[in-house]
Amino acid sequence: MAVNVSIPKGTRDFSPAEMIRRKYIFQTVEDVFRLYGYLPIETPAMENLSTLTGKYGEEGDRLIFKILNSGNYLEGISVEDIQNSSTAKLAARMCEKALRYDLTVPFARYVVQNRNEITFPFKRYQIQPVWRADRPQKGRYREFYQCDVDVIGSNSLLNEVELIQIIDAVFQQLGLNITIKLNNRKILSGIAEVIGAPDKVLDIAIALDKADKIGWENVDKELENKGISRESRTLLYDIFDYGERSGLSIVSNAPPAPDRIALSNLKNTLKDSNIGCQGINEIYKIINFLNDINPVLDCKVEFDPTLARGLNYYTGAIFEVKANDVAMGSICGGGRYDDLTGIFGLPDVSGVGVSFGADRIYDVMNELELFPENAAISTKILFTNHGENEIMYALEAIKEIRRAGISAELFPDNIPLKKQLSYANKRKIPYVALGGSIEMSEKCFTFKEMNVTKNDNTPNDPKKTLLEIIALLKK
């Protein structure tokens, strides 16, 4: 007796109707990736836990789904260990494996492991699910698909430009209105350096990122808690032109307007920071490239110096994509990582890539009703079942129809015609062919168009030969 069947928190089943729509997204994304010369790979759902830990920041590590060792996972663990060790340390001993948290780190591992077979620069895409032990809420799932495109083994900023073009092409084809936000980790490092807190880049970045959400006053509190001095904070707000130059008082909770901090101002501010200047130059180059091909682009690209991204491994350009017409977290994000393969023993291989969040894109498109209507039609014609003698007659016809590339099916059971037609109606099958003894003797089928509304009940559907039907369906 099945009681209380359910699926784990944050996971979902997908109905045929939903899958048709999801496949439409995957197909669109994949077609664009292929068009730009990227090739597919897949990696296992699980990685060694040690491959994943330490790549996503403290918060990220906590959200990795760990897999308990098979067999006696308590082997070699004493009562004292349990009492004295941290949960993280214990988990590392009881769990050798974990579910992948994103596709970028497994990709870096793949590149290192297969370095001799790979031709660099290596352009790959990967569309697979990832898992995060997050608390589910709107647009947030514990199992979701990422569609990653990365190019590894090339320092050229042309790759960044290409990724922006890919993002633009994907969302243009899906009919989504988006804005690409652009920043550079080196600029953030430069800022941290200039204000005298070079070791706090990540804290500063994450706090800045929240400015438009929680307001500058709360950003200030957060930075204070992270141990950033009053002087440093004052300098920081001066850069972003918030607060009065004399002190810490914040004048506005309004979201930061990137255009207020002109790139040229920032360049001047960061002139004493080597790394900061590099970041500024990179942004300039990307923007210049983009200006040259501008007519090709459909979406808005914005420089936003407060954009951070929490993932630890980014070192250069960072991207984030937001839907313009729907309140939803980022639907696509990524950046450049200079040393991700270095962690696995292959230094000096820089990569850059972005990840499309298929599930969030689905939610946004659903909300905006952007899915094409006729995507649900699968079987084009149903042959009704009239018993033993008539089955072969129908199957012969179906064989020919399928040979013509048209999807057809025979109803498997000889039940009242009424029910067979009801099935066709529910399946939204547009045509039905009846082949009973009468039709057999006349070498034809009664051909029924399901979307035709009839007021009278008289069965006056036309009879057609197989050739006539095929010709009609091919239109």
Added chain:
RNA sequence: GAGGACGUAGCUCAGCUGGUUAGAGCAUCAGAUUGUGGUUCUGAGGGUCGUGGGUUCGAGCCCCAUUUUCCUCCCCA
């Protein structure tokens, strides 16, 4: 990990200050129509009111605990 809301038929929800046998729409199934669906009409099935305890003569409703889902924070796709 912190905070908030919710849970009544397969789905969406009513259900009065606690009072007899817990309702509606949609969906399902059957019949009207034995070779004609969708539309229409008629009828039927379907509930341990999330779970466990408590208060009460009496609980879907009040109290406590627990759990689920949803939402917010943290963080992210």
